[in-house]
Amino acid sequence: MxxxxxxxxxxxxxxxxxxxxxxxxxxxxxxxxxxxxxxxxxxxxxxxxxxxxxxxxxxxxxxxxxxxxxxxxxxxxxxxxxxxxxxxxxxxxxAPELDVPALNSAFAILARLAFEQFPYYERGLPELARPVAFFDDHSGRKSLEVISKESMRELVGADMVTAAGIVLMLATGAEINDGYFNPGWLDQINFAELLAELPREEILAVVNSLFAxxxxxxxxxxxxxxxxxxxxxxxxxxxxxxxxxxFVRLSDGRLIAPIPQLIPRRLTPLELYYAGIKRWGTAFTRDLGELLEDYVGRQFQTLPDATVHSEVVYMQKRQELKSIDWFVVFDDLVVLIEAKATRSPLAARAADVSARKAYTQTLGDAFKQLGRTLGILNKNAPEFAHIPKDRPVIGIVATLDPWYIANSLARDFLPTASLPTLVASVGDLEKLVAIGQRRSVSEILTHITQAGDERQTWDLGAAIHEFGEPTDRNPLLQQAFARLPFGHTQPDQAA
Structure with missing residues (x-):
C-alpha cells in the first residue's frame, strides 16, 4: 500500500x-x-x-x-x-514512482520535470512560421512519398500558409476574447475583412481538423x-x-482554449507527427526525416561565414555507405550534423522503464553515425576530399523535438562520443542560426564545447542564451512569417 x-x-x-x-x-x-x-x-x-x-x-x-x-x-x-x-x-x-527502482533515477526524475514544464516556454514567431518554412519550402533535393502541399492541405484543412494565418488568428483572438473562439462570430459584419484574408470554410476546416x-x-x-x-x-x-x-467545444457551441499557450504549437511539425502517422503510416515519418534534414541544411546555409556540404556516399569493403547529413565548414571549425526526426515517445517523456531504450535507439544511432563519419574522414577517403581536415570538429544531433537532458544525465547510456557532440532541437538550432547572422556560430560552438565548460551539458538554447540579442532574427522564419496573412504584424518574440 x-x-x-x-x-x-x-x-x-x-x-x-x-x-x-x-x-x-x-x-x-x-x-x-x-x-x-x-x-x-x-x-x-x-x-x-x-x-x-x-x-x-x-x-x-x-x-x-x-x-x-x-x-x-x-x-x-x-x-x-x-x-x-x-x-x-x-x-x-x-510520487509512487520514487518507490520503484526502475523509475527513481536522477535521469528519470529530471526528465519528467523537464518534459512537464519546459514545453510551455516555447512561444512566438518560430512556432507560427516553422510549419510554412518546414513543409512548404522543401528544396526538392530528394523526392517525398506522401507529403506535398496538396496532401498537407487535406490533413490540416487548408494550405500551410493559410493554416498558419488561422493559427495566428486563433492565438491572437484567444488573448483578446478571454480564451474564446465562437464560430458564430464569422457571420458578423465586422469579420468581413478577416474573411477576405482567411476563407470561412478553411477556418472551420482547420479548427475541426486540428484544434477542437x-x-x-x-x-x-x-x-x-x-x-x-x-x-x-x-x-x-x-x-x-x-x-x-x-480548444474545448462547450455546450453552447463556443470554443475555449484553457491553455492558450498551446495554440501556436498545434500546427508545428512536432505536433503534426501523430496526425500524419495516423493518415499515412511510416511513409510519413520517412518524409518527415527528409524534411528535417533539408530544413537543417537550409538553416545553416543562411550563415554568412559557412559553407555547407550535403551527405557523402562512399565505399567501404565494397559496400556503399552514407555519411552524416551535413558538413558545415567554417574557417576554424567543421561541424558534422546528423538529423533525427523520430519524436520522443510519451513513455520516454514520462521517463518510464522504456525511456533509456528510446534515447539509445534514436540518439545512440546518431552518435554512432557521427563517429563513423569522423573515422572515415580522418582516413582521408577520396570521397571526402572537399572537407577540410586541418581544423577542430564538433558534432550535432539535430532533433525534431527537444530530448531534454540528452546533453547531461542521458549521456550515461549513450555511446561514448568520439568528438564533442551536442543534441539540439530544431527550435534551438533556429536560435543559433539567428545569432549566427551577426556573430560566428563557430566561435559560439567552440566556446560552449571547450573542456570544463558546463554549458556543453545544457540544452543548446540555454547554452547560447547569453550570446543572443533581442534583435536577432532567423532568416527562414522571417521569410515564412512575411508570407502569412497579417504577416506584417510581427509577434513579440524574437526568433
Whole structure:
C-alpha cells in the first residue's frame, strides 16, 4: 500500500477536488488564470507571483482533470483561491514512482520535470512560421512519398500558409476574447475583412481538423491513450489531450482554449507527427526525416561565414555507405550534423522503464553515425576530399523535438562520443542560426564545447542564451512569417 505524508495528496484526491466544480466553469477559470500569466514567461519573470501560484503546466493538469473527470451538473463555481489550492495539490502529489527502482533515477526524475514544464516556454514567431518554412519550402533535393502541399492541405484543412494565418488568428483572438473562439462570430459584419484574408470554410476546416473536440471526444482520446501507453505509477505525467486539441467545444457551441499557450504549437511539425502517422503510416515519418534534414541544411546555409556540404556516399569493403547529413565548414571549425526526426515517445517523456531504450535507439544511432563519419574522414577517403581536415570538429544531433537532458544525465547510456557532440532541437538550432547572422556560430560552438565548460551539458538554447540579442532574427522564419496573412504584424518574440 502506498503511503503519503500529511502534506501530500494522491492523484485521485487531486482529480476529486477539481471535479467538485462545474466542469465548464472550471475551464473558464483556468483560461482566465492562464491569460493572466506573463505572455513570454521565462527566466526573467519566474518570480512573477501569478506564475509561481499557478504555472501553466499545473493549469493544464487542472483543465485535463475537469474535462476527463468533471461533469456539467455541479453547481459550484471555482474562485481564484480554488485554483491555487488545486495547483498546490498538484505540486505535492504523492510520487509512487520514487518507490520503484526502475523509475527513481536522477535521469528519470529530471526528465519528467523537464518534459512537464519546459514545453510551455516555447512561444512566438518560430512556432507560427516553422510549419510554412518546414513543409512548404522543401528544396526538392530528394523526392517525398506522401507529403506535398496538396496532401498537407487535406490533413490540416487548408494550405500551410493559410493554416498558419488561422493559427495566428486563433492565438491572437484567444488573448483578446478571454480564451474564446465562437464560430458564430464569422457571420458578423465586422469579420468581413478577416474573411477576405482567411476563407470561412478553411477556418472551420482547420479548427475541426486540428484544434477542437467536445468533452466526449477528449475523454475517448484520453482513454485510448491510456490503453496505447500505460504508465503505471505515473498518472501525473500521462498524456494530456489538450496538447492534441487546445480548444474545448462547450455546450453552447463556443470554443475555449484553457491553455492558450498551446495554440501556436498545434500546427508545428512536432505536433503534426501523430496526425500524419495516423493518415499515412511510416511513409510519413520517412518524409518527415527528409524534411528535417533539408530544413537543417537550409538553416545553416543562411550563415554568412559557412559553407555547407550535403551527405557523402562512399565505399567501404565494397559496400556503399552514407555519411552524416551535413558538413558545415567554417574557417576554424567543421561541424558534422546528423538529423533525427523520430519524436520522443510519451513513455520516454514520462521517463518510464522504456525511456533509456528510446534515447539509445534514436540518439545512440546518431552518435554512432557521427563517429563513423569522423573515422572515415580522418582516413582521408577520396570521397571526402572537399572537407577540410586541418581544423577542430564538433558534432550535432539535430532533433525534431527537444530530448531534454540528452546533453547531461542521458549521456550515461549513450555511446561514448568520439568528438564533442551536442543534441539540439530544431527550435534551438533556429536560435543559433539567428545569432549566427551577426556573430560566428563557430566561435559560439567552440566556446560552449571547450573542456570544463558546463554549458556543453545544457540544452543548446540555454547554452547560447547569453550570446543572443533581442534583435536577432532567423532568416527562414522571417521569410515564412512575411508570407502569412497579417504577416506584417510581427509577434513579440524574437526568433
Amino acid at each position: 502506498i503511503k503519503k505524508a500529511p502534506h501530500e495528496f494522491f492523484y485521485s484526491e487531486f482529480t476529486s477536488f477539481v471535479r467538485r466544480f462545474n466542469q465548464e466553469a472550471m475551464l473558464v477559470a483556468v483560461t482566465q488564470r492562464a491569460l493572466s500569466l506573463p505572455r513570454n514567461f521565462g527566466i526573467d519573470n519566474r518570480g512573477d507571483s501569478a506564475l509561481r501560484a499557478t504555472p501553466p503546466w499545473a493549469l493544464a493538469a487542472v483543465a485535463k482533470a475537469a474535462i476527463v473527470h468533471g461533469n456539467a451538473h455541479r453547481r459550484a463555481v471555482p474562485r481564484e483561491r480554488d485554483l491555487v489550492t488545486a495547483r498546490h495539490m498538484h505540486n505535492t502529489l504523492v 473536440w467536445d468533452m466526449d471526444q477528449f475523454r475517448r482520446e484520453d482513454a485510448e491513450a491510456s490503453v496505447r501507453t500505460p504508465l503505471p505509477h505515473l498518472d501525473r505525467y500521462a498524456f494530456n489531450p489538450l496538447t492534441s486539441r487546445p
